[in-house]
Structures are given as C-alpha cells and as structure tokens.
Amino acid sequence: MESQIILLVFILVLSIFLGVELITKVPSTLHTPLMSGANAISGITLVGAILSSGSSELTTIILGTLAVFFASINVVGGYLVTNRMLGMFKKK
Amino acid sequence: MDISILVNLTYIAASILFIVGLKMLGSPDTARQGNFLSASGMLLAVVITLLDQNIIDYRFIACALIAGSIVGYFAATKVQMTSMPEMVAIFNGFGGIASLLVGSAEYVVSPLDNSALMGAIYFTVLIGGLTFTGSLIAYGKLSEIISGKPFLYKGQQFVNGLILLAILLVGINMLFIQGMISPNQTLILLISLAFLLGVLFVIPIGGADMPVVIALLNSFSGLAACAAGFVITNNVLIVAGSLVGASGLILTNIMCKAMNRSLANVLFSGFGAVSETNSGGGEKQGEVSPINAQDAYLILEAASSVLIVPGYGMAVAQAQHAVRELGELLEANGAEVKYAIHPVAGRMPGHMNVLLAEANVSYDVLVEPEDVNPIMETVDVCMVIGANDVVNPDAKENEGSPIYGMPIIEVDNSKTVFVLKRSMASGFAGIQNPLFFKSNSRMLFGDAKETVSTLVSEFKG
Numbered sequence: 001m002e003s004q005i006i007l008l009v010f011i012l013v014l015s016i017f018l019g020v021e022l023i024t025k026v027p028s029t030l031h032t033p034l035m036s037g038a039n040a041i042s043g044i045t046l047v048g049a050i051l052s053s054g055s056s057e058l059t060t061i062i063l064g065t066l067a068v069f070f071a072s073i074n075v076v077g078g079y080l081v082t083n084r085m086l087g088m089f090k091k092k
Numbered sequence: 093m094d095i096s097i098l099v100n101l102t103y104i105a106a107s108i109l110f111i112v113g114l115k116m117l118g119s120p121d122t123a124r125q126g127n128f129l130s131a132s133g134m135l136l137a138v139v140i141t142l143l144d145q146n147i148i149d150y151r152f153i154a155c156a157l158i159a160g161s162i163v164g165y166f167a168a169t170k171v172q173m174t175s176m177p178e179m180v181a182i183f184n185g186f187g188g189i190a191s192l193l194v195g196s197a198e199y200v201v202s203p204l205d206n207s208a209l210m211g212a213i214y215f216t217v218l219i220g221g222l223t224f225t226g227s228l229i230a231y232g233k234l235s236e237i238i239s240g241k242p243f244l245y246k247g248q249q250f251v252n253g254l255i256l257l258a259i260l261l262v263g264i265n266m267l268f269i270q271g272m273i274s275p276n277q278t279l280i281l282l283i284s285l286a287f288l289l290g291v292l293f294v295i296p297i298g299g300a301d302m303p304v305v306i307a308l309l310n311s312f313s314g315l316a317a318c319a320a321g322f323v324i325t326n327n328v329l330i331v332a333g334s335l336v337g338a339s340g341l342i343l344t345n346i347m348c349k350a351m352n353r354s355l356a357n358v359l360f361s362g363f364g365a366v367s368e369t370n371s372g373g374g375e376k377q378g379e380v381s382p383i384n385a386q387d388a389y390l391i392l393e394a395a396s397s398v399l400i401v402p403g404y405g406m407a408v409a410q411a412q413h414a415v416r417e418l419g420e421l422l423e424a425n426g427a428e429v430k431y432a433i434h435p436v437a438g439r440m441p442g443h444m445n446v447l448l449a450e451a452n453v454s455y456d457v458l459v460e461p462e463d464v465n466p467i468m469e470t471v472d473v474c475m476v477i478g479a480n481d482v483v484n485p486d487a488k489e490n491e492g493s494p495i496y497g498m499p500i501i502e503v504d505n506s507k508t509v510f511v512l513k514r515s516m517a518s519g520f521a522g523i524q525n526p527l528f529f530k531s532n533s534r535m536l537f538g539d540a541k542e543t544v545s546t547l548v549s550e551f552k553g
Contacts, residue, residue: 002208023118033442075134086127
C-alpha cells in the first residue's frame with residue numbers, strides 16, 4: 001500500500017511539472033480554448049464514476065451514476081465547445 | 093490479470109494523448125488537432141474502463157452517459173460566444189461535483205481505518221464540493237442572475253476562519269479518531285462545509301475579477317479529479333487532473349500579474365468595495381468632450397493607424413461584428429488597424445480574442461499591451477470600446493489609486509482617443525477614470541453597437 005502511494009505521488013509531481021512546462025508557452029489569444037479544453041480533460045473523473053456506477057452497493061451505484069451524468073456533460077460539452085471556438089480562429 | 097495490463101497500457105496511451113493535445117493547444121495552427129487528440133484520449137480511457145470486469149450492471153452507466161452527452165452536446169452547440177465565461181464556469185462546476193460524487197461513492201464502501209484512502213477521499217470531496225458551489229456562484233454572477241458586485245459583510249474573515257477550522261476538525265475526525273460522529277454524518281458534514289466554503293469564497297469577488305476566479309476554479313476541477321485518482325488508485329486521473337491543475341494555476345498567475353495584484357488580494361479584498369472608500373467620493377476632474385458619430389467619422393477617415401481596444405462592454409453590447417466591419421472599412425480606406433487586448437479584458441482569460449475570432453477578425457492583428465505601448469505615439473486614433481480599467485492612466489500616475497501599478501494599454505499617449513461608453517457612470521470597480529478628461533479624449537456616448545454601426549454607415553455613406 002505505502003509503495004503504491006509513493007508511486008502515485010511520484011506521478012503526481014512529475015505531471016504537475018509537465019503541466020507547467022506545457023502551458024507556460026500558450027499565447028494569450030488561446031487562453032479561453034485552453035481553459036475549456038483543459039476543463040474537458042478534468043472530466044477524466046468519468047473513469048472513476050463509471051467504476052463506481054458499476055458497483056454492487058446501491059448507494060455507490062446511485063452516487064456513481066450521478067457522477068457519470070455530470071462528468072459526461074463536462075467531457076462532451078467541454079470538447080465540443082472548445083472545438084467550436086477553435087474553428088473560429090482564422091488567419092487571413 | 094491480462095485485462096488489467098491492457099487497461100493500464102491504454103491509460104498510458106490516453107495520458108500521452110492528453111499531453112500531446114495540450115501541447116498542440118499552444119499554437120493556433122495546431123490547436124484544433126490538439127483538442128481532437130485530447131478528446132480521442134478521453135474516448136480511449138472511457139471505452140477501456142467499460143471493459144472492467146468488476147462492473148456488474150451497465151444499464152445505469154449507459155443511461156447516465158447518454159443523458160450527460162445529450163445535455164453537453166446541446167449546451168456546447170447552442171451557447172452564444174458572449175456567454176462563454178458562464179459556460180466554462182458551469183462546466184468546471186460539473187467536473188467538481190462529479191469528483192465529489194466519486195469520492196462519496198467510494199467512501200461508503202471503504203474501510204474507515206485506511207488513513208491514506210480517507211485522506212484522498214477527504215480532499216476529493218472538499219475540493220470537488222467547493223469547486224461546484226464556487227462555480228455555480230461564478231455562473232450566477234457572470235449571467236447576472238445574482239449581482240456581480242462584491243458581497244462583503246462584517247466579520248467575513250472570521251466566519252471563513254471558523255469554516256476552515258470546522259473543515260480541519262472533520263478531517264482529523266475522518267483520518268485519525270473515527271467514531272466521534274457516524275461515517276455518514278461525517279460525509280454529509282464535510283460536503284456541507286465544502287459547499288459553504290465554495291459559496292463564501294466566490295461571493296465577495298467582483299465581476300471584473302472573474303478571470304482570476306474562473307482560472308482558479310478550472311485548476312480546482314483538475315485537482316479534484318487528481319484527488320479522485322488517489323481514491324481509486326488510477327494513474328490516468330492523476331496525470332490528467334494534475335495537468336489541468338497546473339494549467340489553471342498558471343492562468344491564474346498570468347491574470348493576477350496582468351492586474352498587478354496578488355492572488356490573496358483578489359480573493360480576500362473585495363476590490364470594488366475597497367476602492368470606493370479610497371477614491372474619496374469621486375472629486376470632479378474636469379469636463380469631458382463629447383463628440384458625435386459624424387465628426388468621429390471625419391477623424392477616422394483621415395487616420396492612417398487605428399487601434400481598437402475592446403473590453404467587457406463590447407461583449408455586453410454584442411458589438412463584435414459591427415466592430416469587425418468598421419475595421420475592414422478602415423483598412424479599405426488605407427488605415428492600419430490593430431486590436432489591443434489586455435489579458436484581463438472581459439470576464440475570463442482570452443474572452444475578447446474569442447469574440448473577435450467569432451466575428452472573423454484574423455488573429456494576427458490582435459496584439460498585446462506590451463507590443464503597442466512603445467509605439468502608441470504613432471497611433472492616430474484609439475477606439476476604446478467598452479473597456480475602462482485597462483486603459484485607466486491612474487494605474488501609472490496616481491499612487492493612491494487602487495489599480496496603481498497595473499499594466500495598462502496606454503491609449504492616452506495616442507493622438508486621439510475615442511471612448512465609446514453608455515454614460516458617464518463610473519466603471520465596474522467604481523474608480524474614476526481620468527482618461528475621459530484628457531484633452532485628446534472624445535466621448536462617443538451611446539450603445540457601442542449602435543455607435544459603431546453609425547460609423548459603418550457613414551463610411552458606406
């Protein structure tokens with residue numbers, strides 16, 4: 001258990017540094033699509049929601065199913081709206 | 093066992109797609125493909141998760157997935173570009189509540205004596221909950237369901253302190269000394285406190301500071317997903333969540349720098365309320381010189397360089413299409429037209445850029461303050477459309493001003509400034525703007541869209 005948590009923390013720390021490096025270079029023109037695109041990625045919690053929703057415990061199923069609902073709005077809406085915005089960015 | 097290796101390899105592939113996708117979002121030429129890659133990563137992660145052998149019943153998952161997708165689809169395709177800030181706010185909130193629900197769902201089936209797991213659940217529920225209600229309040233403020241003014245009351249810090257203390261105590265109870273209250277009560281108490289904290293955290297923040305809040309809530313929605321990753325020991329949640337957490341924090345930092353304020357100052361000072369007392373009852377600074385559209389047209393017609401400075405007022409008036417048309421006519425007339433966009437103009441990072449992109453303005457004529465300020469003396473006409481604080485010369489000249497030190501677009505250095513404004517009512521933060529009283533400023537009163545349309549018809553004339 002302990003070694004597993006250390007591994008997860010290790011991944012966490014590296015990902016944060018990676019995120020910082022990736023985003024620092026984004027021009028301000030793209031800040032809104034970046035935010036909504038990143039927001040869609042945060043809907044990854046959908047993966048956890050699906051697992052809870054498929055559980056055998058009734059309370060977990062109810063909470064998990066609600067989570068699937070909200071997370072899928074976040075994912076589908078987030079990606080589509082980002083795509084729609086980016087489609088408008090044109091150069092002459 | 094085989095299937096779990098396949099699942100984890102797929103999660104790695106999904107993580108790579110997220111990372112490459114985010115990287116490609118960094119350039120306008122590749123951004124769309126980047127978003128597509130990131131979406132493919134998500135699809136991959138979801139599909140492989142559905143193969144998990146521990147899933148007993150797919151009916152609920154399928155219903156919720158379909159219902160959520162339909163809602164998301166309609167929200168994303170129907171939303172007006174001017175409403176984008178509240179859209180992003182509410183999506184952040186949905187991400188937060190989803191993480192809270194995952195944390196709660198795991199809590200009811202988890203052994204209470206596993207401190208590491210309890211800690212992860214604690215943070216998931218806490219961050220998810222405050223992201224949810226914080227985003228709802230931000231949504232309310234942005235869509236003007238509730239007042240955008242900062243809401244301050246006496247003893248605010250004290251109340252916030254008490255709530256933080258209570259949250260800390262619940263945490264200690266959850267992690268170390270179970271049994272003071274029942275597990276269900278603990279969970280409900282924690283959720284309520286997280287909700288309350290979210291409300292109290294956003295309610296004192298004024299509309300003009302919303303770019304900071306949205307960026308911060310964006311970061312929180314990622315951190316909540318990341319914490320949920322620790323609850324279910326899932327790498328892809330941790331990687332994706334912390335990428336979003338980091339990106340949100342960087343945006344928050346950029347927004348704070350653009351206002352020359354610390355994050356703590358934005359969150360706790362209730363900007364508008366403070367400035368009202370500081371500006372000392374708004375002493376008169378002189379007379380403004382109004383101008384009508386016909387005379388403005390004559391000046392614009394003779395101008396060889398025009399700088400358009402849009403602000404939130406342009407979004408409110410939905411004037412972006414008329415502005416683009418005017419810009420094209422000016423270009424056809426031989427003038428060089430640029431758009432100067434302040435990082436905090438509007439209600440979320442990049443708000444003005446999206447609106448102008450919607451109106452078909454090419455993104456290579458959008459410039460940042462540090463690009464135009466050095467050449468401001470050579471600009472014939474600056475058109476300030478619904479912007480106020482970001483062009484306020486007090487930020488450079490008046491040390492007593494609450495916005496002193498904030499980097500601004502120095503339009504007062506250009507030859508002529510047109511300020512398109514509805515009336516002389518002071519701007520959002522309630523600060524006087526001496527720009528209006530400068531000798532090279534001309535006020536074009538009225539609705540921004542109507543004024544710009546009048547100018548357009550003068551040109552077509």
